[in-house]
Amino acid sequence: RGCPRGASFSWYLYSPLRVRYPYVRGALLEPYREALRRTGDPVEAWASIVEDPEKARAYKSQRGKGGFVRASWDEVADLIAAAHVHTVKQYGPDRIAGFSPIPAMSTVSYAAGTRFLSLIGGICLSFYDWYADLPPASPMIWGEQTDV
Template sequence: SWYEYSPLRVKYPYMRGRLWRLWQQALSEAADPVAAWASIVEDPEKAKSYKQARGKGGHIRVSWQEATAMIAAQLIYTIRKYGPDRIAGFTPIPAMSMISYASGARFLSLLGG
């Protein structure tokens, strides 16, 4: 695809500023990232505050380490609470890119989904 060479493409992870601030606060209060994520999604006020920010911009650039730590905490939390079959994913059809398809399918199968 031409897009990966475009100077306008997104090159770094971005996160809603409100969610990032909640995440940083939760990490400072909990030793475990999964417990930190649980403290956000299980608190109705916190969950409502970052969900209401959807569609309003306010994204900030974060490090890859911060982004992957949050994603991992979200996945582990969901698997522990609801089971691995609650993780859904999408990979392109094999005819488009076998590497993209295989990596996504492999990741989901390793999670147990």
């Protein structure tokens, strides 16, 4: 038998209230769609928004106010990829940082996250960086050998 917390987790999985589709803030998605129609290139479309102070301010000022609209998985994947490519081109790959759990938590998540970041030249933050529960540089010296 599992713990009560684990047993109740199925409520989240089967809840009619769970999020099943990607949602993006409308104040960002609408300008992105318009820019994509105009340029035909997702990276150019993203750049036209984030590099224009007025457009960037318009969508950033809506943070915390809701206004999410449903988007397709393909559209969201293109938007995320465009943001990554733009950041790497504009500022360098080391400006992309990601968190990946230690292998003991999820081998697949760890491998996928660290591999992606390593391929693009990004920075991978580990469980240890996040929680700071080991002496400085311990994982770098001894490797990620602890269990959860």
